[in-house]
Amino acid sequence: MAQAQRPNLIYIVCDDLGYADLGCYGGREADFGAVSPNIDRLAAGGMRFTQGYSNSPVCSPTRFAIMTMRYQYRLRGAMEEPINSRSKGSTTLGLPPEVPTLPSLLKKAGYHTALIGKWHLGYPPAFGPRRSGYDEFFGIMAGGVDYFTHCSSSGEHDLYVDEEEHHEVGYLTDVLSQRAVDHVHQRAADAKAGKPFMLSLHYTAPHWPWETRDDAHVASDVAKNLFHLHGGDVQTYRRMIHHMDEGIGRLMAALREHGLEENTLVVFTSDNGGERFSDNWPLVGGKMDLTEGGIRVPWIAHWPAAIPAGSVSTQHCMSMDWSATVLEAGGGQADPDWPLDGVSLLRVLRDPAQRFERPLYWRMNHRGQRALRDGDWKYLRVDGNEYLFNISMDERERANLMAREPERLVRMREQWLAWDASVPPIPADATVSLGYSVRDMPQR
Incomplete structure (x- = not known):
């Protein structure tokens, strides 16, 4: 692809969003109306994937895959589920x-690169966004912070410009959105002159604590316990998504203002399935689970110059595939010493009729979970119990067909074991930070 034709690239990742939280994925309206009108417009003007997955049902392991375009299990830091404060000062627990x-x-390949938002892949001085390819960084290093004080669960202030601590008043979702809008304004002239930009916009919304921009008066109390077990409600959660959606709307308006929307590839997703207030219908399970609700997530791609509007794809894919797609769209080349596990979906974006089959693998230290999606079928092991589901007929994973399909069960088990032998084992000292593990989501 000639340099002047290469798209700008915006990779939006939100945090703990449920599969059906968005209107375009069947989400219900809240008491204030549509929850996600701007994201829904991205889907209407681009392509929506119904069989897309995250690389993990928990945050930082998925982020390793997004960054490296490889199975996260290849790196020690990604064995943590997820990275927590004990990794501070570590030279091994990070990217x-x-x-x-x-x-x-x-x-x-000539792109200007920036990350605005959540990093969660290890702490300086050993690790950090500027050390892993970003020209600029504005955001948080930890997994979650209070939306007003910008302090992590350990009570430490966690908002940075590059590696310098930065203090700024504001609701974090709005602060990140405004930074992204400003970034587009700053990069527009270079983008028009043939120097494209790649922006990673990684929101913390709708991750706990459950605070809207109108909750500043209670933020000091909530910040004392970021897990906020006694608080939150569905309407607060939906407003948090709506605040993020408003920011994405302003970002798209900035692209249009500079005539950049037509040739900008915008990808939107979540790092894993939803938590306590999420709507994952018709899926069950959630964050920390390898049931569909923990790993099936929204995937939306918008690129008017290349993607037919209103497209829907059933292509099976996961986080690392989308990063491989973004790399190919930008004309980047993989390092031959670090071959990709991710498979580019660029051909699918250009032609919705395109589809290919490839197996997808997962494993979790938590509850000894294993999963393999291959075609219509899924092999799942949890707490030593095995399951076999035909996902095309049973997305809710209710009918365990292992007794009816014993040969398929054996074949898929052996297939998973062969894959597992190809990646490093989970070390004994890897930790699991449960946060809010969801066993089964509330049903409609």
């Missing part, structure tokens, strides 16, 4: 700077 990443490879 090693020598590992090629999506931003580092795009930077080599």
